[in-house]
Amino acid sequence: MTPSLLYAFAGAGLCGIGMFGFIQLRHLLRKLLAFNLIGSGTFLVLVGLAQHGQGPDAVPQALVLTGIVVSIAATALAIVLIRRYFHLSGHTSLEADDSDSGQGGAE
Amino acid sequence: MLEWFLDLLLVTALLTTAIATLSSRDLFRAVVVFIAFGLLMAVAWVRLQAPDIALAETAIGAGLTGVLLLDAVSHFRRGGTVAASGRSDAAGGREQ
Amino acid sequence: MKRILAVTLPLLASMALVLLLGASLWSIAGSQTPVNLPELLAGKMNESGVNHPVTAVLLNFRSYDTLLEIAVLVIAGITGISMARTASLEDPELRTSDSLLYALQRWFIPLMLLLAGYLLWAGADRPGGAFQAGAVLAGCGVLMRLGGIPLGFLRPGLLLRVGLGLGFAVFLLVAVLSAMAGEAFLAYPPGMTKPLIITIETVLTFSIAMVLLALFVSAPVNDAGAPGEDDS
Numbered sequence: 001m002t003p004s005l006l007y008a009f010a011g012a013g014l015c016g017i018g019m020f021g022f023i024q025l026r027h028l029l030r031k032l033l034a035f036n037l038i039g040s041g042t043f044l045v046l047v048g049l050a051q052h053g054q055g056p057d058a059v060p061q062a063l064v065l066t067g068i069v070v071s072i073a074a075t076a077l078a079i080v081l082i083r084r085y086f087h088l089s090g091h092t093s094l095e096a097d098d099s100d101s102g103q104g105g106a107e
Numbered sequence: 108m109l110e111w112f113l114d115l116l117l118v119t120a121l122l123t124t125a126i127a128t129l130s131s132r133d134l135f136r137a138v139v140v141f142i143a144f145g146l147l148m149a150v151a152w153v154r155l156q157a158p159d160i161a162l163a164e165t166a167i168g169a170g171l172t173g174v175l176l177l178d179a180v181s182h183f184r185r186g187g188t189v190a191a192s193g194r195s196d197a198a199g200g201r202e203q
Numbered sequence: 204m205k206r207i208l209a210v211t212l213p214l215l216a217s218m219a220l221v222l223l224l225g226a227s228l229w230s231i232a233g234s235q236t237p238v239n240l241p242e243l244l245a246g247k248m249n250e251s252g253v254n255h256p257v258t259a260v261l262l263n264f265r266s267y268d269t270l271l272e273i274a275v276l277v278i279a280g281i282t283g284i285s286m287a288r289t290a291s292l293e294d295p296e297l298r299t300s301d302s303l304l305y306a307l308q309r310w311f312i313p314l315m316l317l318l319a320g321y322l323l324w325a326g327a328d329r330p331g332g333a334f335q336a337g338a339v340l341a342g343c344g345v346l347m348r349l350g351g352i353p354l355g356f357l358r359p360g361l362l363l364r365v366g367l368g369l370g371f372a373v374f375l376l377v378a379v380l381s382a383m384a385g386e387a388f389l390a391y392p393p394g395m396t397k398p399l400i401i402t403i404e405t406v407l408t409f410s411i412a413m414v415l416l417a418l419f420v421s422a423p424v425n426d427a428g429a430p431g432e433d434d435s
Contacts, residue, residue, distance in 0.1 A: 016221030058256035076418035096165035158330035166338035
């Protein structure tokens with residue numbers, strides 16, 4: 001057990017938390033936050049597992065750097081799409097019909 | 108021993124802020140906690156000896172994502188009142 | 204009953220995911236890695252043209268990833284722009300009239316530009332590089348945008364197209380030219396590695412900043428009275 005492995009396990013936990021939120025939350029912006037949590041967890045797993053026992057490793061670090069920039073672009077695009085969706089439909093969640101019944105539990 | 112303690116503390120903080128982000132009732136608060144999560148991630152990258160990722164995470168996680176998300180939240184708040192006056196069927200409390 | 208099931212089922216599924224991930228992490232961590240990547244990288248460093256391993260991986264050994272990444276960014280930027288209304292660029296309501304913001308702008312924008320330049324330059328032998336510099340540059344643009352400084356180059360037109368496409372185009376041009384000169388696709392000709400990497404990094408910085416800024420600016424505003432934008 002090295003500190004790197006600890007961060008890898010924390011990444012696995014973040015993936016789980018994010019996945020739960022992604023399924024459970026209704027507001028699209030919250031879904032986006034949960035999705036970003038999954039992404040951060042994945043990055044931690046990638047780097048933490050690769051550096052377990054052999055010190056800093058530039059290859060997974062470079063891949064994660066690329067991943068972070070792509071994920072911010074994806075997040076920005078998702079925000080544009082969500083705002084457009086809100087603008088056109090007036091809803092912030094995909095299940096517009098039962099949004100009244102599901103509001104209390106999820107938000 | 109001290110380093111282990113710090114690592115454990117950081118990991119706990121990461122997981123706690125992640126849960127707080129998703130369980131917060133107020134959308135604005137959720138976004139602010141998410142920005143804090145991004146900064147903690149930057150510290151975690153430093154602990155993993157990845158200063159490049161830490162730099163990118165600080166610039167992106169704290170700066171750009173924060174601005175984008177906060178802008179979107181204020182947009183929903185403003186839009187919520189506009190929509191409430193025009194459409195009564197789907198407006199109530201949605202922006203919270 | 205149905206509500207309880209709707210919460211418990213995802214919770215159980217997520218916990219199973221965490222346990223599965225944790226178990227596989229544990230078993231992978233216990234096994235020996237077949238190749239020692241850091242050692243391999245250290246042996247090839249003097250061929251890469253730069254002194255910082257992460258930059259060497261990003262722009263030389265795994266430059267294919269970076270090429271595809273900038274392609275993805277450009278596509279995301281174009282998609283975002285196509286959602287926008289061009290009139291919203293001039294919307295006075297978007298400006299934040301805050302004296303603190305103005306003061307911050309006066310002090311921070313030159314500093315941030317300097318920081319972006321430094322980060323780009325530092326990429327050769329220290330932590331830094333095109334991605335970080337691009338992010339700082341985009342942050343700088345966001346600050347200017349919030350303060351109401353007109354950013355004419357973000358309007359649809361030649362400058363926007365050139366700015367978005369420049370990074371990908373130059374990168375692809377270098378890749379194809381080196382392939383035509385007899386090397387492999389994306390293999391830099393010997394002796395020209397460092398200048399080529401610096402050129403690519405510079406154009407990448409501008410393109411990344413442009414894409415991120417365009418995605419920020421193109422977020423649709425909720426203008427109820429806009430013609431043709433009403434949902435009814």
